Amino acid sequence: MSVWKFVPALRTGDWRSKLMTCSQLMIGTAALLSLLSMLTRNPLLLVSFMSVQGLLLVGVICFVIVALISQRTLVTEEYGPGDIIFREGDPGRHVYIVKSGTVEVLVQQPDGTQRAIKQLGTGETFGEMALLRQAPRSATIRTVTAAQVFKISPDDFLALYTHLPRVKETFSQIMMDRLGELERR
Amino acid sequence: MADTVFAGSTSKWGSWLDLSIASTIWVSVLILAGILLSLILFRGRQTERQTLWWHLLFLGIFPILLLAVDNFATLEYTKEVRFCGSCHKAMQSYVEDLHNPGSRSLAALHFRQRAAWGSECYACHANYGLHGTFAAKLTGLREVVTYVSGRYQLPIRMQHAFENVFCLKCHDGTTHFVAHTVHLTILDQLRAEALKCTFCHRPAHVLSAAQSTAGIGGAS
Structure with missing residues (x-):
């Protein structure tokens, strides 16, 4: 091995x-x-x-x-196909932006199985809901292909979110959409 | 002799040496378990802030603690008779002499009187203070390398003549020492190494006939 x-x-x-x-x-x-x-x-x-x-x-x-x-700078992480970036219920607070590759969003069904509800590609973000709602991760993120992601620390993200109105507006909209998707699952 | 007495003295839980050895083992186990758990629990997110407290403990505080307790344990353990006896073929016979209740050697006499409580070799063969400790450890390190590499010849001979300072560091000025007026008469010569303590007080070590004929050990 x-x-x-x-x-x-x-x-x-x-x-x-x-x-x-x-x-x-x-x-x-x-x-x-x-x-x-x-x-x-x-x-x-x-x-x-x-x-x-x-x-x-x-x-x-x-x-x-x-x-x-580690808390002050932008981190790039690389994952192979099928790797789990984080799991539903995890306590993480980092926000991610897909740099390359594809990841899928998995949510747990009442019967315990996991269902892919969405795929995210280059430029799309994930992980912001746990930070903004101060809650555990609401979904599992798994790579579909080999992927590189930017990992933004909570402090850095909150600085952008509170000081740049357009960023706040964009992420508020993304969060509303995702909450809607989760409710419809 | 204060530094050697310290290792043999006891705390509430046993000797300081035993306590430091136990602490070293526990801290090492904790560090290894902490690292293993971190690899399992925090896989892929080890640099996140939530995990830093965990890592501060297992990669910051415990390693510094390990550095302190392991060095103390190693330095104190290497002063022990059992450590000296563990290495050299030649030393085994000297250790047997120490434990021989009928031996009249100076070493056995000191051992029976518990002069240095388990670290008799070190007490008589290392000088006082930091310099003495450092020189003894450096010599010990050289001897371990020589022993492991097998580059030694029997019988093993002392590199230098035994110095009076090793005797005088404990005996000079004691009631028993000054009671023998001859000591005061020749004290300057003893301090100048013009006369050797072992000239009158001998033998330092006694080897069995079998060990002597086998050519084991060169110092006596």
Whole structure:
């Protein structure tokens, strides 16, 4: 099985996701070595941990960089066909714009199955309802083809929404339409 | 000897060394579990603000904690007799001498009196303070590499003559030491290494006849 299955961000994520994954790999390696050295008290493992403990510091620094800037800038994420971007009921608040490819909007039926109610292409947005209604995700978004999406932080989106009347008007209309679609499902 | 006594002293939950080893294990497990859960629970959205608190704990606070407790545990554990005995073939015979109740060696005598509470090797072979600790760890690191790479020859010989300062750091000025007036007479010579403590007080270690004939161990 490919390593990408376990750490998909290394393949699909933007550089922030990759940095976060690198941070996890470095800290995880050091923690594993630390655990083994303390359980076995093997001199070689003890020395090995002392040698690689710099990984812990570099890992923490990588995380701090991600934590400081991930909320401030536009992120591009890449997904393969059939990948789930987020699920209905998830607590996410980011807003997405399709950069390339196609995604579909899935809603859960009373019998538990999921039905595709709409497909979104380049330039179309999704994810704004959860943020504006301060509610969990109202639908699942799954890619149909390989897709790239812009991921906008809640703070950035709200700044655009509150300061630019036309943006507010556009997204209010989109939200009304989508609420109508969801009610008709 | 204050630094070595610290490792052997006890807290409410056992010795500080045991406590730091247990803490290291638990913190390591928590970090690994946190990372694994993050990969499962936050797949594809690990940089979102809601997940940052989780990651702050497992990628920020716990790793710094691990750095502190693991270094303390490793540095203290490598002062222990059991650590010294775990590596060198030659050291095994010295450790056996320590545990021999009939041995008249200086090392066994110090061990029986619990002079340094489990870290007798370190207490007598490392100097005081940060410099002493650093020099001892550097030597230890070199010896581990030599041991692992197999680039050593038996019998193992001491690289330097045993220095009086290792004895004097504890004994100089003590009631027992000054009670023997000869010590005061030759104190300057002892401090200048012109006379060796081990000239009168010997042997430092006693090896069995079998170990001696096998050529194991070079220092005695």
